[in-house]
Each structure stands twice: as structure tokens, then as C-alpha cells.
Amino acid sequence: MTDVMTPPQPALFSIKDLHLSFPDRAHRPLFGTAPRIEVLKGLTLDLPEGRITGIVGESGSGKSTLGRVLVRLLAPDAGQVTFDGKDIGTLDEDALRPLRRDLQMIFQDPMSSLNPRHKVWRIIAQPMKRYRRGGTRADALKALEKVGLPESFADRYPHELSGGQRQRVGIARAIALEPRFILADEIVSGLDVSSQAQVLSLLKTLAKDMGLTVAFISHDLSVIRHLCDDVIVLNHGEIVDSGPVQTVFEHPKSDITKALLDAIPRPEINDSWFD
Amino acid sequence: MNNLHAKTLDIINLNVTLPNGHRLLRDVSLSLDPGEVRALVGESGAGKSMIGKAVLGILPTGISISQGEILLEGTHLNALTPATRRKTIAQTSALIPQDPLTALNPVRKIGPQITDPLTRIHGWTKARALARTRELLDRVHIRNPDRVLNSYPHELSGGMRQRILIAAAFAPSPRLIVADEPTTALDVTVQKEILRLIRELQRETGTGVLFVTHDMGVVAKISQKVTVLFGGRVVEDAPTHRIFENPEHAYTRALIAATPTPNASTEPFRPVPPALIAELHREIQADDDRFSKRAHR
Amino acid sequence: MVDATYSPRPMRFKIRNLRLWLPLLWIVTLIIAAVFAPIFAPHDPLAQDLMLERLPPFFIDGSEPGHLLGTDSLGRDVLSRMIYGARIALFVSVIAAFSTGIFGSTLGLIAGYYGGWWDRVISRLVDIWMAFPPVLFAVLLVAVIGTGLTSVIFAIALIDWTRFARVIRAETMVQAQMDYVDSARIGGARRMATLLSEILPNVLPSIIALLALEMGIAVIVEAILSFVNLSISSDDPTWGSMISEGRGAIHFAWWVLLFPLIALFLTVLSFSTLGEGLKKQFDPVLK
Numbered sequence: 001m002t003d004v005m006t007p008p009q010p011a012l013f014s015i016k017d018l019h020l021s022f023p024d025r026a027h028r029p030l031f032g033t034a035p036r037i038e039v040l041k042g043l044t045l046d047l048p049e050g051r052i053t054g055i056v057g058e059s060g061s062g063k064s065t066l067g068r069v070l071v072r073l074l075a076p077d078a079g080q081v082t083f084d085g086k087d088i089g090t091l092d093e094d095a096l097r098p099l100r101r102d103l104q105m106i107f108q109d110p111m112s113s114l115n116p117r118h119k120v121w122r123i124i125a126q127p128m129k130r131y132r133r134g135g136t137r138a139d140a141l142k143a144l145e146k147v148g149l150p151e152s153f154a155d156r157y158p159h160e161l162s163g164g165q166r167q168r169v170g171i172a173r174a175i176a177l178e179p180r181f182i183l184a185d186e187i188v189s190g191l192d193v194s195s196q197a198q199v200l201s202l203l204k205t206l207a208k209d210m211g212l213t214v215a216f217i218s219h220d221l222s223v224i225r226h227l228c229d230d231v232i233v234l235n236h237g238e239i240v241d242s243g244p245v246q247t248v249f250e251h252p253k254s255d256i257t258k259a260l261l262d263a264i265p266r267p268e269i270n271d272s273w274f275d
Numbered sequence: 276m277n278n279l280h281a282k283t284l285d286i287i288n289l290n291v292t293l294p295n296g297h298r299l300l301r302d303v304s305l306s307l308d309p310g311e312v313r314a315l316v317g318e319s320g321a322g323k324s325m326i327g328k329a330v331l332g333i334l335p336t337g338i339s340i341s342q343g344e345i346l347l348e349g350t351h352l353n354a355l356t357p358a359t360r361r362k363t364i365a366q367t368s369a370l371i372p373q374d375p376l377t378a379l380n381p382v383r384k385i386g387p388q389i390t391d392p393l394t395r396i397h398g399w400t401k402a403r404a405l406a407r408t409r410e411l412l413d414r415v416h417i418r419n420p421d422r423v424l425n426s427y428p429h430e431l432s433g434g435m436r437q438r439i440l441i442a443a444a445f446a447p448s449p450r451l452i453v454a455d456e457p458t459t460a461l462d463v464t465v466q467k468e469i470l471r472l473i474r475e476l477q478r479e480t481g482t483g484v485l486f487v488t489h490d491m492g493v494v495a496k497i498s499q500k501v502t503v504l505f506g507g508r509v510v511e512d513a514p515t516h517r518i519f520e521n522p523e524h525a526y527t528r529a530l531i532a533a534t535p536t537p538n539a540s541t542e543p544f545r546p547v548p549p550a551l552i553a554e555l556h557r558e559i560q561a562d563d564d565r566f567s568k569r570a571h572r
Numbered sequence: 573m574v575d576a577t578y579s580p581r582p583m584r585f586k587i588r589n590l591r592l593w594l595p596l597l598w599i600v601t602l603i604i605a606a607v608f609a610p611i612f613a614p615h616d617p618l619a620q621d622l623m624l625e626r627l628p629p630f631f632i633d634g635s636e637p638g639h640l641l642g643t644d645s646l647g648r649d650v651l652s653r654m655i656y657g658a659r660i661a662l663f664v665s666v667i668a669a670f671s672t673g674i675f676g677s678t679l680g681l682i683a684g685y686y687g688g689w690w691d692r693v694i695s696r697l698v699d700i701w702m703a704f705p706p707v708l709f710a711v712l713l714v715a716v717i718g719t720g721l722t723s724v725i726f727a728i729a730l731i732d733w734t735r736f737a738r739v740i741r742a743e744t745m746v747q748a749q750m751d752y753v754d755s756a757r758i759g760g761a762r763r764m765a766t767l768l769s770e771i772l773p774n775v776l777p778s779i780i781a782l783l784a785l786e787m788g789i790a791v792i793v794e795a796i797l798s799f800v801n802l803s804i805s806s807d808d809p810t811w812g813s814m815i816s817e818g819r820g821a822i823h824f825a826w827w828v829l830l831f832p833l834i835a836l837f838l839t840v841l842s843f844s845t846l847g848e849g850l851k852k853q854f855d856p857v858l859k
């Protein structure tokens with residue numbers, strides 16, 4: 001396990017010795033409780049304020065679980081999750097609610113995270129209303145404009161949009177609350193390369209303009225290379241590599257990182273790739 | 276009818292249509308030589324999967340071939356009765372699907388799921404089918420084949436299941452394999468392993484492969500020929516090295532440019548320019564107008 | 573990657589619609605007959621006329637014009653009694669199904685969403701409840717709390733809430749795993765608000781389907797209780813009591829038994845088919 005290099009900015013998130021496990025229902029005995037599978041095995045990391053940190057790893061590496069702890073959809077078994085100087089790891093739902101405005105999330109599958117029965121403007125306005133930060137149609141339109149969707153989209157339903165447009169609505173909903181932190185969990189894995197490029201450049205521009213801290217979970221190192229400032233490589237619930245993207249990509253410390261980089265099929269003819 | 280020197284697959288002016296007359300494939304022509312891998316590449320809605328489904332005769336209900344010819348090993352599929360056509364396709368071709376979980380029956384063990392088609396369609400003895408299955412499982416680096424043959428699909432990982440489906444597809448040494456985005460759901464490291472296996476087995480058996488993908492990176496590694504599709508139309512058809520070294524069509528260039536790479540030097544996030552997409556749509560419209568005139572004559 | 577292809581299924585739509593429209597037609601006919609019973613019924617359902625006892629229906633010799641489906645052993649008009657019987661059957665089915673549905677679904681939603689201690693208590697209760705044979709349970713209950721329509725409705729709700737609780741709990745657990753529930757939490761929604769505004773609309777199709785099914789069951793249970801004389805007074809025209817009376821005269825006046833039996837059969841079939849059809853209709857086509 002390696003510590004994150006000391007960043008110049010203060011850390012917005014500071015995580016110490018984070019442990020998390022799930023019950024293994026497949027191996028549950030007839031009587032008694034199921035054994036537990038440890039998903040996160042003592043992670044220590046910082047997310048510096050105003051930077052985009054990529055979290056990368058294969059399926060089962062624990063990257064999504066880590067993300068869900070950051071926005072406190074999951075609670076850690078042990079360890080500290082400090083957000084802005086406050087330990088949020090042990091707070092209950094009522095104590096978390098005022099904090100949630102600052103901890104927003106964009107989901108992998110916008111179809112299942114946008115309520116199919118609501119119009120686009122309502123999807124964006126609903127959370128604003130709950131936090132008394134506006135919530136009128138006009139407020140929703142402003143958020144839509146920021147993600148480059150014209151007014152005419154306000155009265156559509158999610159299933160009337162393309163994948164890329166839906167993901168923009170997901171981004172609009174998250175930024176409308178003017179949060180300090182956004183978790184983006186595999187937000188482009190279901191999109192065509194072209195819509196992917198649009199969504200990513202939008203996210204990058206918005207993050208820089210609004211001074212957002214972003215955790216960007218992805219299995220795609222190519223995307224992380226261009227979007228992120230820092231990167232954390234996870235493998236079986238442990239950090240195997242971390243640091244500024246340039247350092248990690250050019251001088252990977254771990255074999256896992258090297259293997260991940262080697263396995264990327266680049267769009268160029270290279271006969272020795274399989275060797 | 277069979278011609279020893281025939282191409283594995285020849286598709287001539289194929290049109291696939293919805294009941295309302297909307298075309299999903301527009302005059303698609305392509306061919307595949309024995310032992311060749313041809314990538315079908317494009318964005319969603321380009322019709323790339325539809326080509327494979329039309330060839331294998333598994334188009335979704337309501338979607339049908341309205342015009343065009345498909346020649347499998349020199350045999351005109353349209354000329355056959357439905358029963359003969361199904362038999363011909365089953366005996367010469369196989370599919371490697373995108374989602375290895377839904378392609379396997381969850382309540383049956385792996386073993387019979389692989390050997391059944393070999394005995395039923397190809398008329399092999401049980402012993403021969405089992406021996407060949409073991410051989411193939413070994414080739415896809417499955418270490419304890421007996422345990423795997425006795426497992427249920429949910430007991431195996433995604434990469435393992437995909438390797439099993441590759442073994443099953445190659446077991447009867449088919450002339451044609453349609454691989455429908457077989458690595459989209461997998462991690463990059465597993466993807467590389469799967470691509471390598473497909474390439475090795477395909478070279479050994481001389482099988483022609485139609486490889487459906489949306490990833491230009493995968494195209495560059497696996498294929499010798501490429502068909503680039505947009506809106507059900509062939510935009511460019513060329514050998515793979517030419518596609519990457521000297522692409523002719525602006526859309527091909529845009530697709531390559533939009534594919535992210537881990538190199539710092541490449542310019543990030545370049546979507547396909549909207550003007551280009553608009554032009555492609557205009558071409559499709561003009562094409563449809565010509566097509567309906569042709570149909571009305 | 574999702575291919576944005578559209579595959580229409582014209583054939584299936586027709587069949588599905590027919591399966592929806594036929595039961596609906598029968599039920600609407602029943603409702604109209606029940607509401608306007610005094611207009612449609614050719615006779616007073618209680619009027620006896622021993623001179624006209626056991627008249628056969630119109631298509632058999634010896635029938636009397638005006639008594640289309642014949643008369644029973646006391647000379648009461650079978651058609652009129654059936655029309656008035658529809659009133660009771662529908663009243664019981666609607667009230668009983670809704671009270672059962674509201675009670676059972678609420679418990680199912682709570683158990684499925686809040687989980688933990690709530691779930692353990694409610695699930696255990698459902699298990700215990702289902703160990704009782706339902707008809708015996710109903711007979712016992714009505715015998716204890718007394719006969720009458722209210723008791724019948726109460727008995728149905730008290731016995732059958734487990735059907736709703738079980739199904740809705742399972743569906744709620746599935747929905748609670750969905751991203752939109754998490755995204756409501758991220759957006760600051762309270763748990764109760766999430767349950768009502770996010771989960772409930774998505775399990776509503778199942779609730780509606782179960783309601784239709786439950787109405788059919790309520791009709792049967794009411795008929796059974798009438799049959800064993802535990803519903804309302806035996807004089808009142810219910811399908812169950814008609815079947816019970818007709819049973820004694822099956823060899824020489826089969827119509828007294830047969831016509832209410834057909835009505836009962838069609839009604840139960842219609843409700844359950846309608847339930848199935850509604851569930852399919854409401855199921856989101858888009859994934």
C-alpha cells in the first residue's frame with residue numbers, strides 16, 4: 001500500500017484505514033450468519049480540493065464500493081472518512097442529509113437513476129427544492145443550459161433522450177445543487193466514443209469552472225489519462241499505485257498498473273501487441 | 276452448389292427492414308475469405324449487429340430481409356427452404372455473444388450445453404464430442420476441465436464464461452463465426468486474453484470471423500479487413516492497415532480521433548463533428564428516396 | 573452498448589387486448605346490472621309465488637314468459653336473484669380487495685424497504701398466518717365475530733393480506749436496489765418520501781394486478797360463506813346461497829344451480845385474467 005503524494009492543495013476528503021465487507025450470501029451456512037467478504041482492506045488516501053481524481057481497477061477491485069462510501073451510500077466497518085474536517089463515516093441518515101447537498105453523484109446508468117415517470121426539469125428541480133436552493137422551472141433551465149441542452153428538453157421524459165443526453169441531465173442534476181464534491185461512477189461506459197468525448201469534456205470544463213472536487217471511477221485508463229489530475233489504482237481492495245496521472249502513466253510502480261496499461265487496445269496497427 | 280474456392284461469406288446488397296418499411300441495413304455488401312477476420316464497426320444504431328443476425332438467421336421478430344443475397348460457402352441462403360437454411364447455418368456457423376451469462380442456460384451444467392450441439396447438429400458420438408470439448412477447454416486455458424464441465428454458469432466468472440463460449444463456438448471447427456461484441460462487458464486485461472484466444476483458434480481452424488465492435492482499438496488489433504457503418508450504410512470498406520494509416524472517409528477518421536488513448540500527446544475528447552453527422556444523414560435520406568423510387572417502379 | 577432498434581410486436585398486442593377486453597366487458601356488464609338492479613331485474617328477487625315454482629328457463633318447454641332463467645323451489649325469479657346477487661358480490665369484492673390491498677401492501681412496502689427488524693417481524697407474521705388453512709380460518713372467524721357482510725369483508729382482509737405483503741415486499745426489495753433510490757437519497761430525500769414518491773409508483777402495477785385477483789378471490793370466499801350460511805341472511809339473494817339451495821334440486825331444477833355457478837365462474841375468471849392483463853399492460857416496455 002502506498003500513500004498518496006502530498007498534494008499542494010488541502011484535502012477535501014481524508015480517508016484513513018478504511019475497511020468494508022459484505023456478507024457472502026452464497027456461502028451462508030444453514031444456521032448462523034454468513035461469512036463476510038472483505039472488499040476494502042484498509043485504504044488510506046486523500047482527495048485534494050479542486051482536483052479530479054481517477055479511481056481505476058478491474059471489476060471486483062472495490063472501486064465502486066469506495067465511491068459509495070465517499071457519498072455515504074455505504075457506511076465503513078472501520079476507519080475514518082473525513083470530509084472537510086468532519087468524520088462522516090459514522091453519521092446516521094438524518095445527520096447526513098444536510099451534508100448530502102455537498103456530496104453529489106452521477107450514476108453509470110442514467111436510465112435507471114432518472115425516474116422514468118418525471119419530466120427532465122422536475123428531475124433537476126426536485127433536489128433543489130428539498131435544499132431550498134430554488135427549484136423552479138427557471139432554475140432547472142439554467143442547469144440545463146450549463147450542460148448544453150436547449151430549453152426544449154425540459155419537458156421531455158428520460159426515455160425520449162439519447163444516452164449522452166441522459167447523462168447530461170444526470171450532470172445537470174448534480175451540479176444544480178452547487179456541491180463541493182461529485183462522484184462520477186463509470187459515467188461513460190455505456191456511451192459511444194463520440195458521446196463519450198462530449199460528456200467528458202463537459203465534465204472537465206464544469207469541474208474546473210466551478211472548482212469542484214471530482215472522484216472519477218472508471219475501468220478505462222485512456223479516459224482517466226485525459227480527464228484526471230491524479231489517479232488511484234485499486235486491486236482486490238488495496239491501493240497498488242497512486243499519484244499525479246503523468247507520474248503513474250509514465251512510471252507505473254505496480255505490475256497491475258503496467259498490465260492495465262499494456263492491455264489497452266490502441267487504435268493503431270501494432271503486430272507485437274499480443275506478444 | 277458448393278464451390279471449393281468460394282468465399283466463406285458473401286453479402287450482396289442486403290436490406291433489412293422493419294414492418295413499417297424503415298430500413299435498418301441499406302444495401303450492405305461485404306465478403307469474408309476463409310481464415311479472415313472482418314471487423315464491423317460503428318456507433319449504436321449503425322446496424323453492425325444486425326448484419327451478423329441476418330447471416331445467422333436470428334433477426335428479431337418483425338425485422339426481415341427485404342432485398343439482397345447472402346451466400347454462405349457459395350450457397351444462396353435465400354434459395355433454401357427455411358428448414359434446410361437453418362440446418363446449413365447451424366452446421367457451418369457459430370455465434371460468440373456479447374453477454375456470456377444470458378447465453379448459457381442457468382439451470383443446466385456447462386458440459387451438456389457444449390456437447391449437445393455437437394452430437395445433435397453435427398452427428399458426433401458422445402465420446403468424440405466430449406474429447407473435442409476437453410481439447411478446446413484446454414486451448415482456452417481452462418485448467419481443470421472436468422470441474423468446469425460439471426459447473427453451473429453462475430459458479431464461474433465473466434471471463435471464464437466467455438472462454439467457455441469461445442471453446443463451444445470453435446469446437447465443431449465452423450467455417451464462420453459471428454462474434455457480437457464479445458469483449459464489451461469485460462475488463463481490459465481479460466479482453467486482451469479473449470482477443471488473443473479468438474485470434475489463435477481462428478488461425479488454427481481457418482475460420483472466417485465477423486467481429487462486431489464499437490471499439491476502434493479492438494478493430495486495429497483483431498481484424499484484417501474493416502467495414503465501417505453508419506445508419507445501416509457502409510461508409511468505408513478497406514483492409515485494416517489502410518483504415519488506420521490512410522482512412523478515406525471523414526467519418527472513419529472521426530471515429531479513430533474520438534477513440535481515447537493513454538498517450539498524453541493525443542488531443543483529448545474529440546467527438547464526431549455534428550456537421551459530418553448531418554451530412555451522413557442527408558446521404559441516407561437521398562439513398563432512401565432512390566430506394567423507394569426503385570421499389571415503386 | 574445499446575442498439576437503439578425498435579421491434580414492434582403487432583400480433584401480441586391484439587391477443588393481449590382481447591384478453592383485456594373480454595373480462596372487462598363481463599365486469600362492466602355486471603357493474604351496470606348491479607347498480608341498476610331495480611331497473612333490469614324483471615321481478616322482486618324476494619317475491620315468492622308457489623304457483624310458479626321450478627319453472628324452467630326460456631329455451632325449455634313449459635317455461636313462462638317473464639321468467640327468462642326460470643324460478644327456484646319457492647317460485648322466485650332466478651335472473652332477478654342473480655342480478656341482485658351481483659350487487660352483493662361486487663360490493664364485497666371491491667371493499668374487501670381494497671382493504672386487503674391497502675393493509676397488505678403497506679406492510680409489504682415497510683418490510684421490503686426498511687428491512688432489518690421490521691422485515692423480520694412482518695415476514696414471520698406472514699409465515700405464521702399462511703400456516704392456517706384459509707377457508708377454515710374464514711369460517712372460524714365469521715362464526716366468532718358473527719355473520720353479516722361486514723364480517724365477511726373483515727374476514728377476507730384479515731386472511732388474505734399476506735398475499736399482498738409477500739409479493740409487494742419482494743418487489744420493493746428489488747426496487748430498493750435500483751439507482752434511482754440511491755439518487756433520491758443523494759438528492760436529500762427522506763426515507764419515507766423516497767418510499768412514497770420513488771418506490772410506490774414502481775410497484776403500483778403489481779398492486780393493481782393483485783387487486784383484480786383479490787376481487788375474484790373475494791367473490792369466491794363470499795360465495796363459500798353464503799354456501800355454508802355464514803354470510804348474510806339466507807333469504808337475501810347471493811350467488812353462494814343460490815348455489816347452496818340449487819344443490820338440493822339439481823336433478824329436476826338444475827338451472828337454479830347452474831346459472832349462478834356460471835356467473836361466479838365467469839366473474840372469478842374475468843378478475844384474474846384482468847389482473848394478469850393489467851400487469852402486462854403496466855409493465856414498462858422500456859428497460
